[in-house]
Amino acid sequence: MEQKETAFVALIKEHEGLLFKVSTIYTDHKMEQQDLFQEIVYQLWKSFDSFKNQSKISTWMYRVAMNTAIGQLKRKKRSPISESIEKVVLKQMESQDPVFEERLKLMYEHIGKLNVLEKGLILLLLEGKSYQEIAAISGLTTSNVGTRISRIKQKLKGQLNKK
Amino acid sequence: MELDELQTIWQNMSTELEQQKKLTNTLIMEMTQQKYKNKFSKLKTYETIGGVICFAAAIYLIFNFGKLDTWYLSLSGIFAIAFLVILPILTLGTLNSISGLKLQEKNYSETIISYQKQKKRLLIIQQAGIFCSFLFMLVSLPVASKILKDKDLFVDGQNLLWYIPIMTVFLLFFARWGYGCYKSITTSAENLLTELE
Numbered sequence: 001m002e003q004k005e006t007a008f009v010a011l012i013k014e015h016e017g018l019l020f021k022v023s024t025i026y027t028d029h030k031m032e033q034q035d036l037f038q039e040i041v042y043q044l045w046k047s048f049d050s051f052k053n054q055s056k057i058s059t060w061m062y063r064v065a066m067n068t069a070i071g072q073l074k075r076k077k078r079s080p081i082s083e084s085i086e087k088v089v090l091k092q093m094e095s096q097d098p099v100f101e102e103r104l105k106l107m108y109e110h111i112g113k114l115n116v117l118e119k120g121l122i123l124l125l126l127e128g129k130s131y132q133e134i135a136a137i138s139g140l141t142t143s144n145v146g147t148r149i150s151r152i153k154q155k156l157k158g159q160l161n162k163k
Numbered sequence: 164m165e166l167d168e169l170q171t172i173w174q175n176m177s178t179e180l181e182q183q184k185k186l187t188n189t190l191i192m193e194m195t196q197q198k199y200k201n202k203f204s205k206l207k208t209y210e211t212i213g214g215v216i217c218f219a220a221a222i223y224l225i226f227n228f229g230k231l232d233t234w235y236l237s238l239s240g241i242f243a244i245a246f247l248v249i250l251p252i253l254t255l256g257t258l259n260s261i262s263g264l265k266l267q268e269k270n271y272s273e274t275i276i277s278y279q280k281q282k283k284r285l286l287i288i289q290q291a292g293i294f295c296s297f298l299f300m301l302v303s304l305p306v307a308s309k310i311l312k313d314k315d316l317f318v319d320g321q322n323l324l325w326y327i328p329i330m331t332v333f334l335l336f337f338a339r340w341g342y343g344c345y346k347s348i349t350t351s352a353e354n355l356l357t358e359l360e
Contacts, residue, residue, distance in 0.1 A: 008191070009192065017177055017181050020180055021177070021180070036193045041191060042195050055354040063269075063270065063271065066271050066274075067269060067271065067274040070271075070274050070278050071276055100172070102173050103168070104165075104176060107172050107173070117271075120271050126169065126170060126173040129172075135270055137270065138270060138271040138272050139271055139273050156169070
């Protein structure tokens with residue numbers, strides 16, 4: 001394996017969870033999720049040479065992954081045999097705790113109701129990113145990020161209270 | 164479930180995912196190669212074949228244009244040629260610009276704006292295409308009949324008597340369907356754009 005391939009493979013393996021989470025949050029079915037995951041890996045490979053360490057590697061990965069997801073939204077595949085996303089999450093995680101599984105399902109249900117911009121922002125927030133880091137990835141100003149996130153929190157709170 | 168719980172569940176999920184690395188070196192490189200092949204075959208299937216058929220038909224019409232000996236047949240021929248050339252170029256151009264976006268250079272909100280704008284443009288072209296397709300169907304029969312059988316359907320129009328009502332039903336159906344799709348998708352795109360710009 002070439003040096004470039006070795007470095008790329010190591011990077012993907014290290015951030016496998018990140019790619020899985022991004023591809024899951026933007027899709028509803030197993031086929032879509034797998035396709036998006038592959039597409040993200042492919043786009044990262046394509047732009048691997050142009051990554052010049054100007055930003056943190058995770059910032060670059062989030063950017064490419066989330067931008068790829070937006071592009072993928074327009075060509076959603078509807079397959080009658082496709083499995084719903086909750087099964088994918090549980091299968092990947094091999095979780096044995098039914099309470100946790102139920103909560104995970106609920107969490108994805110709530111996030112699924114947000115629009116594309118909100119999904120991206122909540123993903124980064126849940127990943128523990130600071131407002132500055134979210135601003136760097138999203139291209140919004142830090143104060144704008146703060147305002148939008150507080151709106152998303154309100155929206156989610158409203159959804160959660162309805163339950 | 165409280166709001167803070169989302170964060171806890173997410174963190175638990177992240178921890179479990181970290182412990183369950185599934186990808187192998189071979190699988191990762193296979194993914195990139197497989198994707199590359201898929202992209203290539205999709206391009207070949209949808210874009211190239213569609214474009215080639217349209218251009219071949221347009222070239223055939225141009226070479227036989229002399230057979231269209233009345234003003235209305237000539238007008239129908241010009242419309243058919245323009246339709247077969249312009250629509251594929253516009254569609255291919257928009258699709259290419261969508262796929263040509265450099266994902267690593269734009270940030271998240273810029274990418275959303277670019278995609279929403281291009282999506283709107285593509286939808287407008289598709290909507291125009293639906294209406295033009297109907298007109299194309301309407302003129303293609305008389306043009307083909309004149310070129311292939313030397314028969315002017317506008318004069319000897321028995322076939323047009325059933326052809327036009329059927330096409331009108333198709334138009335109503337397509338227009339309703341096309342407008343419905345356009346309206347719902349562009350409204351959501353418009354809302355997001357207004358919020359971002």
